[in-house]
Amino acid sequence: MSLFSFCRWMAEWTANYMLIPVFDFQKNLFPPFSHPAGTIADWLGTDGGLDTLAWTFAVNIAFAIGMTNLILVIHLERKIAARIQDRRGPMLSFRSFRELGEDLAGEAPSWRFKDNYSGIGILQNMADGIKAITKELIVPAKADKFLFTMGPIIFISSSVFLLVLFPLSDRFAASSAPAGLMVIMAAFSIAPIGVLTSGWASNNKYSMIGGMRSAAQLMSYEIPLLLSMAGVFLLAGSFDPVTIVEQQQEGTWLFGLPMWNFIPQFLGFIVFMICILAEVERVPFDLPEAEAELVEGWTTEYSGIRYMLFLAAEYIRGFAGAAVCTILFLGGWAGPWPIPPEIWFLSKVYLILIFWIFIRWTVPRIRTDQILELGWKKLLPLSLINILIVIFMVEIYPYFSDIVNLPEVF
Amino acid sequence: MAEMWISMGPQHPMTHGLWTLKVKVDGETIVDADPELGYLHRSVEKMGERRKYFMNTTLTDRLCYASSTTWTHCYALSVEELMGVEVPQRAQYIRTIMLELQRLASHLMWAGAYMPDLGHITGALYFWRDRELFLNLLELPSGSRLLYNYIRIGGVKRDLPDGFEEKTERILKLFEQRLDEYADLFENSKIFRMRTEDVGNFTASQAMNLGITGPNLRGCGTKFDLRKQDSYEIYDEIDWEIQTREAGPGYGDCFSRYMVRIDEMKESVKIIRECFKKMPAGPTMASKVPIRASGDAFRRTEDSRGEALMYLVGDGSDRPYRWKIKSPMFTTISACPHYLKGYKVADIPSIMGSIDICIGETDK
Numbered sequence: 001m002s003l004f005s006f007c008r009w010m011a012e013w014t015a016n017y018m019l020i021p022v023f024d025f026q027k028n029l030f031p032p033f034s035h036p037a038g039t040i041a042d043w044l045g046t047d048g049g050l051d052t053l054a055w056t057f058a059v060n061i062a063f064a065i066g067m068t069n070l071i072l073v074i075h076l077e078r079k080i081a082a083r084i085q086d087r088r089g090p091m092l093s094f095r096s097f098r099e100l101g102e103d104l105a106g107e108a109p110s111w112r113f114k115d116n117y118s119g120i121g122i123l124q125n126m127a128d129g130i131k132a133i134t135k136e137l138i139v140p141a142k143a144d145k146f147l148f149t150m151g152p153i154i155f156i157s158s159s160v161f162l163l164v165l166f167p168l169s170d171r172f173a174a175s176s177a178p179a180g181l182m183v184i185m186a187a188f189s190i191a192p193i194g195v196l197t198s199g200w201a202s203n204n205k206y207s208m209i210g211g212m213r214s215a216a217q218l219m220s221y222e223i224p225l226l227l228s229m230a231g232v233f234l235l236a237g238s239f240d241p242v243t244i245v246e247q248q249q250e251g252t253w254l255f256g257l258p259m260w261n262f263i264p265q266f267l268g269f270i271v272f273m274i275c276i277l278a279e280v281e282r283v284p285f286d287l288p289e290a291e292a293e294l295v296e297g298w299t300t301e302y303s304g305i306r307y308m309l310f311l312a313a314e315y316i317r318g319f320a321g322a323a324v325c326t327i328l329f330l331g332g333w334a335g336p337w338p339i340p341p342e343i344w345f346l347s348k349v350y351l352i353l354i355f356w357i358f359i360r361w362t363v364p365r366i367r368t369d370q371i372l373e374l375g376w377k378k379l380l381p382l383s384l385i386n387i388l389i390v391i392f393m394v395e396i397y398p399y400f401s402d403i404v405n406l407p408e409v410f
Numbered sequence: 411m412a413e414m415w416i417s418m419g420p421q422h423p424m425t426h427g428l429w430t431l432k433v434k435v436d437g438e439t440i441v442d443a444d445p446e447l448g449y450l451h452r453s454v455e456k457m458g459e460r461r462k463y464f465m466n467t468t469l470t471d472r473l474c475y476a477s478s479t480t481w482t483h484c485y486a487l488s489v490e491e492l493m494g495v496e497v498p499q500r501a502q503y504i505r506t507i508m509l510e511l512q513r514l515a516s517h518l519m520w521a522g523a524y525m526p527d528l529g530h531i532t533g534a535l536y537f538w539r540d541r542e543l544f545l546n547l548l549e550l551p552s553g554s555r556l557l558y559n560y561i562r563i564g565g566v567k568r569d570l571p572d573g574f575e576e577k578t579e580r581i582l583k584l585f586e587q588r589l590d591e592y593a594d595l596f597e598n599s600k601i602f603r604m605r606t607e608d609v610g611n612f613t614a615s616q617a618m619n620l621g622i623t624g625p626n627l628r629g630c631g632t633k634f635d636l637r638k639q640d641s642y643e644i645y646d647e648i649d650w651e652i653q654t655r656e657a658g659p660g661y662g663d664c665f666s667r668y669m670v671r672i673d674e675m676k677e678s679v680k681i682i683r684e685c686f687k688k689m690p691a692g693p694t695m696a697s698k699v700p701i702r703a704s705g706d707a708f709r710r711t712e713d714s715r716g717e718a719l720m721y722l723v724g725d726g727s728d729r730p731y732r733w734k735i736k737s738p739m740f741t742t743i744s745a746c747p748h749y750l751k752g753y754k755v756a757d758i759p760s761i762m763g764s765i766d767i768c769i770g771e772t773d774k
Contacts, residue, residue, distance in 0.1 A: 081532075084532055085531070085532050085535040085536070086535065086536070086539060087535070205414065205416050206416075209416075209438070209755065213438075283529060284529070284601055286529070287756065291423055291526075291529075293418075293423075293424055293755055293756055293758050293759050294755075295422065295423060361531065361532045362530075362532060362595065363530065363599065363601045363602075364525070364528035364529045364530040364533075364599075364601050364602050364605050365528060365529030365530075365601075365605070365756075366601060366604065366605070367604070367605060367754055367756040367757065368438055368754060368755075368756055369438070369754060370604055
C-alpha cells in the first residue's frame with residue numbers, strides 16, 4: 001500500500017465517520033437558513049474533496065517525518081561534534097529530569113544536586129526552541145521592514161517545501177512527479193533570493209557582504225551540481241526518483257553486488273558531494289555566514305525564532321541534499337530484504353550526514369575567491385568529463401560492443 | 411561594488427580583545443586599513459610611579475592576560491639592574507623554567523584563538539585542552555592560574571614544590587605526542603594551508619622598519635631572539651636553537667608564523683628539560699633587596715609576542731620616578747595597514763590572528 005492510498009483510506013474514514021456527520025449536524029441545527037457547512041459536507045463526499053483531504057494528510061505525514069529527522073540530525077551533530085572535541089555534549093533528557101525530581105523530593109541525602117545526571121541530551125533542542133520563541137524579534141530601525149520580514153519567509157518556506165518532495169521509498173512518497181528531481185533542484189535554488197533579500201534589507205554591511213557571497217557561491221555551484229546530476233539522468237533516461245533507483249539495481253558488480261551509480265560515475269559522485277556541500281552552505285563552504293569576519297553574515301540582524309528557523313532550515317536543506325545524493329548515487333532505498341526500504345533509505349542518508357558532520361568539525365573554512373576558483377576551474381570541467389564518460393557508456397560503447405564483441409565491463 | 415569602510419570592533423570575533431579595525435574594501439579586496447587602539451588603557455606606567463618598587467609586580471602581571479610571568483620578569487630584571495641585586499643561580503633556573511612554561515601556555519592560547527578565526531572550532535578546544543595542562547603546572551609553585559605574581563625582585567616567591575619535575579616531565583611527554591597528532595589536522599591539511607600560505611606576507615626588512623619583532627619577525631627567516639642576542643638568566647648556558655622559518659626568500663606568511671610558534675613550543679620543551687637537568691641547589695631569593703634606588707635601568711626580554719622593553723628611572727626614593735613600557739604588539743598592530751592591503755576580507759582574521767594580538771599589553 002502506498003502512502004497516498006493509505007491517506008486516501010484515512011481520508012474516507014475521517015470524512016464518513018467524523019467530518020460529514022459534524023457538518024450535517026451543524027446544517028440541521030439551523031434548518032431555516034442555508035448554511036456553508038452543508039456545502040462543505042457535500043464537497044467532502046466527492047472524489048475531489050477526498051483527494052484534497054488525502055493530500056493534506058500525506059503532506060503532513062512527510063512534514064512530520066522530516067521535522068523528526070531534523071531534531072535527530074541536530075542532536076547527532078551536537079553529540080558527534082562533542083565527541084570529536086573531547087567533550088560530552090548536551091546531557092539534559094527526560095531521565096535526568098526524573099533524577100533531579102528524586103533529588104528535590106528529598107530522596108537524595110544532601111541539599112546539593114548531584115554533579116551529573118545521566119541522559120543523552122535529546123531535550124536540548126526543546127530548550128533551545130523554547131528560548132528562541134520567548135526572545136524578542138528585533139527589526140533594526142533603518143531596515144527595510146517588508147523585505148526584512150520576507151527574506152526569512154522565502155528562505156524557510158522553500159526549505160520546508162523540500163521535505164515533501166523526495167520519496168522515502170517507492171511506496172512511501174508524498175509526491176511523485178516524473179520530473180521529481182528537477183523540482184527538488186528548483187526548490188533548492190529559490191533560497192538564494194531569500195538570502196540576498198534578507199542580507200540587503202538588514203541595512204548592515206556584514207549582512208550585505210554575506211548575501212553577495214551567498215549569491216555568488218550558489219550561482220557558481222549550481223552549474224557543476226546540475227551537470228554532475230545530468231550523468232545520472234542520461235543513464236536512467238528519466239528525472240523520476242523511482243526510475244533512477246530501479247535503474248541502479250540492474251547492473252551487477254563484484255560478488256553480485258548491485259552497481260549503484262557511485263561506481264561507474266565516481267567522478268560525478270565526487271563533484272556532486274562537493275557541490276551539494278556548497279549548496280547547503282556547510283563547512284568548509286559556509287563563508288556567507290563566516291562568524292570570524294562577518295559575524296554570521298546575512299543572519300546577523302535576525303533574532304529569536306527567525307534566527308532559529310534559519311538554522312533549522314539549513315539542516316533541512318542538508319537533510320534534503322543527503323536524500324538527493326542517496327537517490328542519485330547510493331541506490332536509494334534498495335537493500336537486503338528483512339529491513340524495510342524506508343529504513344535503508346534513512347540509514348544511507350544518515351551515513352552521508354555523519355560524514356558531513358565529521359568534515360564540518362575537522363576542516364577550516366575556504367576563502368571566497370578560492371571557492372569560486374574551485375567551482376569554475378576544477379568542478380565544472382570534471383563534471384563535463386563525467387558527462388562524456390556517461391555518453392560513451394550509454395551511446396557509443398553498446399554500438400561498438402555489438403560489432404567487435406568486446407567483453408562486458410559495465 | 412563601490413568602496414566602503416567597514417568597522418570591525420570593538421566588539422567583533424576577529425579582534426581578540428578591545429580594539430577597532432576599520433577597513434576600506436572594494437568588493438572583497440582590502441584597499442586601506444586603520445587600527446584604533448586605546449579602549450583598554452589603564453595607565454599602568456603612571457600608576458606604577460605612585461607605588462613602591464615591589465608593589466608593581468601585581469601591575470605587570472596584569473599587562474598581558476595570556477603571558478603574565480614574562481612581563482613581571484622583565485620588570486624584575488630592570489629593577490634588579492637599577493638596584494644592583496644579584497639573583498641566586500637556582501632562582502635563575504626556576505625563572506627560566508617558569509618563563510618557558512608561560513611561553514608554552516601563551517603560544518597554545520594563541521593557537522587556540524587562531525583556529526576559530528579560520529573556522530576550525532575543534533582546533534580551539536584541542537589547544538586549550540593542552541593549555542590547561544600548563545596552567546596546572548604553573549599553578550603548582552605559584553598558587554594561581556592566570557596572574558601568578560611568582561617572580562619577585564631578587565628571585566622567586568618560593569622554591570618549586572616536591573614532585574614538580576616528574577609532573578612536568580609527564581605533561582611534556584604527553585604534549586609532544588599530541589603536537590605530532592595535531593600535525594595531520596593542521597599543518598598537513600590542504601585547506602589549512604590554502605587559508606594561511608601566501609597570505610599576510612611581509613619581508614624581513616619591512617618588518618624591521620615597522621618594528622615587528624618576535625615570532626612574527628622570525629617567521630620571515632631572521633635569526634633574532636633576545637634570549638640569544640641579549641641573553642638574560644641562564645639562556646646562554648643552555649643548548650638551544652633560534653627557530654626560524656620563511657615562506658620565500660626573506661619574507662614570511664601566516665603559515666610560516668604558525669610554524670615558528672609550533673617549533674618554538676618544541677624548543678621550549680627542550681629548554682625546560684635541560685634546566686631540570688642542570689638545576690643546582692641553593693637559595694631562591696637574594697639575601698638583601700634594597701627598597702630605594704637611584705639612576706636608570708633599561709632591560710629588554712623576549713616576550714612570547716616579541717621584544718618587551720622596560721625603562722626605569724629612580725630618584726633615590728622607594729618609588730620609580732619614571733617607568734616606560736614598550737609593548738611588541740603595539741608596533742605590530744600599528745603596522746597592520748602595510749600587511750593587510752591587497753588581501754581579501756576573509757583574510758583579515760587569518761592575518762590578524764597569526765600575529766598573536768594581546769590588547770592588555772598593547773594598551774597598557
